[in-house]
Amino acid sequence: MITTDRMAAVDANAAALGVPRKQLMESSGNAVAREVRAAADPGAAVALVCGRGNNGGDALVAARFLKAYDATVHLLGRPETIRTDIARENWAALERAEIPTETVTDSADLDLGGTSDGSPDVVVDAMLGSGVSGGLREPERTAAEAINASDATVVAVDVPSGVDADTGHPTGGPDSVAVDAGGDAVAVNADRVVTFHDEKPGLSALDATVTVADIGIPAAAERYVGPGDLLGLDRDPDSHKGDNGEVLVVGGGPYAGAPTLSALAALRAGADLVRVACPGSVASEVQGFSPNLIVRPLPGDRVGPSHAERIASLAAGSDVVVLGPGLGDGDGTEAFVREFLTGYAGHAVVDADALGVVPEVDTDADLICTPHQGELVGMGGATAADPDERAELVREFAADLGHALLVKGAVDVVSDGDDVRLNRTGNPGMTVGGTGDVLAGTVGALAAVTDPFRAAAVGAYAVGRAGDAAADANGTGLVATDLPDRLPEAMRNE
Numbered sequence: 001m002i003t004t005d006r007m008a009a010v011d012a013n014a015a016a017l018g019v020p021r022k023q024l025m026e027s028s029g030n031a032v033a034r035e036v037r038a039a040a041d042p043g044a045a046v047a048l049v050c051g052r053g054n055n056g057g058d059a060l061v062a063a064r065f066l067k068a069y070d071a072t073v074h075l076l077g078r079p080e081t082i083r084t085d086i087a088r089e090n091w092a093a094l095e096r097a098e099i100p101t102e103t104v105t106d107s108a109d110l111d112l113g114g115t116s117d118g119s120p121d122v123v124v125d126a127m128l129g130s131g132v133s134g135g136l137r138e139p140e141r142t143a144a145e146a147i148n149a150s151d152a153t154v155v156a157v158d159v160p161s162g163v164d165a166d167t168g169h170p171t172g173g174p175d176s177v178a179v180d181a182g183g184d185a186v187a188v189n190a191d192r193v194v195t196f197h198d199e200k201p202g203l204s205a206l207d208a209t210v211t212v213a214d215i216g217i218p219a220a221a222e223r224y225v226g227p228g229d230l231l232g233l234d235r236d237p238d239s240h241k242g243d244n245g246e247v248l249v250v251g252g253g254p255y256a257g258a259p260t261l262s263a264l265a266a267l268r269a270g271a272d273l274v275r276v277a278c279p280g281s282v283a284s285e286v287q288g289f290s291p292n293l294i295v296r297p298l299p300g301d302r303v304g305p306s307h308a309e310r311i312a313s314l315a316a317g318s319d320v321v322v323l324g325p326g327l328g329d330g331d332g333t334e335a336f337v338r339e340f341l342t343g344y345a346g347h348a349v350v351d352a353d354a355l356g357v358v359p360e361v362d363t364d365a366d367l368i369c370t371p372h373q374g375e376l377v378g379m380g381g382a383t384a385a386d387p388d389e390r391a392e393l394v395r396e397f398a399a400d401l402g403h404a405l406l407v408k409g410a411v412d413v414v415s416d417g418d419d420v421r422l423n424r425t426g427n428p429g430m431t432v433g434g435t436g437d438v439l440a441g442t443v444g445a446l447a448a449v450t451d452p453f454r455a456a457a458v459g460a461y462a463v464g465r466a467g468d469a470a471a472d473a474n475g476t477g478l479v480a481t482d483l484p485d486r487l488p489e490a491m492r493n494e
């Protein structure tokens with residue numbers, strides 16, 4: 001089962017793996033033609049009704065695979081307005097090949113052709129797929145009514161046009177009825193749906209036979225975090241200060257650099273406001289690193305249980321707490337972490353010396369734990385040499401803990417106890433001190449704007465990519481301070 005958003009991510013990841021969308025479209029079109037063959041014998045009249053996006057493009061490809069049929073392509077709109085290069089290229093290929101095409105500029109003129117009673121044997125609905133938004137507009141709306149009125153077997157490409165693949169409801173439910181002055185939502189009523197790669201949540205609710213076609217998306221496009229996972233994290237242009245994340249880093253004492261690296265990474269990963277709660281003994285040192293940081297000094301030279309209340313109140317004003325960088329393993333550290341987490345019910349990234357407390361603490365918080373393999377074992381988890389076996393062990397341990405895990409390694413493993421994702425960005429130069437602090441801060445910033453699993457997966461990917469860029473510049477001489485400034489580039493979804 002795959003949602004529309006996840007499908008878009010996987011599709012982009014496939015392209016990054018060297019399987020471009022045009023190649024996938026060729027497979028999709030082939031699968032559509034196969035579905036038509038299953039619905040009608042050679043010689044049957046087939047009307048392919050195509051929109052101007054890639055859903056239409058799939059049917060433009062299918063037309064080339066239907067030589068044994070009396071097939072006609074109906075393009076809704078002028079060819080110059082086809083929206084994607086790959087669909088346009090497939091349209092041009094049809095024209096040059098002299099495959100019958102027709103452009104429909106007014107859908108009232110749509111003539112599906114076919115037998116004497118006015119219906120073809122098969123209509124392929126390739127008007128709109130996953131790119132639909134809102135209720136059907138013209139010319140698709142009238143065309144959908146014409147398709148529904150015909151006696152043909154209707155084969156929908158990917159999803160019946162006007163149906164939300166995630167819910168099975170017509171697009172433009174309550175929200176867009178207001179926009180759509182035409183009134184009730186209209187959607188194609190399909191007999192068969194040929195959908196791609198995986199089942200979609202909304203299709204099982206339909207009264208249609210659903211076929212899932214493998215279009216050649218490699219399993220790695222789902223298994224490994226890729227540039228597609230960065231999609232949809234863009235800022236709302238109307239957002240205000242704080243809307244894009246307020247992060248509280250709690251750490252420092254024996255170290256001043258670690259909490260600073262986390263905080264700077266959180267800022268570069270997109271957080272609006274980053275506060276650092278650290279012992280007064282290192283507060284001015286932390287502040288001295290950057291005027292972008294808001295430092296909240298705590299009395300003394302170590303974070304301890306006496307600070308739990310103050311930190312709880314700072315945490316209440318933040319979206320995410322990053323707990324651990326540079327805290328050290330002094331006497332009071334564990335007691336503080338235990339006391340804080342017991343009373344906390346928000347989101348937190350837990351790293352370094354704070355990790356040991358997680359398995360035994362009773363908390364309502366949603367945690368993302370970022371251990372390396374040694375720390376994982378210290379927490380009671382297990383590891384293995386084989387990556388698949390390791391991934392399953394991490395998943396089981398995350399399920400036991402009830403928290404998300406990001407287990408660092410040459411290949412990082414991320415799990416929320418349910419899904420597992422692997423990350424293979426990064427390089428051996430990143431074993432240098434401080435990169436873990438950068439990762440914790442990055443994941444913290446992301447956890448303010450997306451779910452814990454995705455925050456961990458994208459954080460690992462982005463920091464690894466920043467590390468790869470730093471290694472290009474500095475080789476194995478890279479240092480952790482090379483990473484934060486490279487995060488914005490690493491988080492571009494290309």
Ligand SMILES: NC(=O)C1=CN([C@@H]2O[C@H](COP(=O)(O)OP(=O)(O)OC[C@H]3O[C@@H](n4cnc5c(N)ncnc54)[C@H](O)[C@@H]3O)[C@@H](O)[C@H]2O)[C@H](O)CC1
Pocket residue numbers: 007008011021024025026028029051052053054055056058083084127128129130131132133134135136137138140157158159171196
């Ligand atoms: N890996 C894959 O997922 C692949 C999918 N393929 C097919 O591509 C479509 C999605 O294509 P896309 O171009 O993103 O969108 P659509 O064709 O669904 O829509 C395009 C276009 O339509 C306009 N539009 C949006 N909403 C409405 C509306 N309510 N009324 C009228 N017009 C509307 C808008 O301008 C959009 O840009 C997917 O379903 C698959 O069929 C490829 O085969 C590659 C692999």
Ligand SMILES: [K+]
Pocket residue numbers: 055125126127128129156157158159160161
């Ligand atoms: K469709």
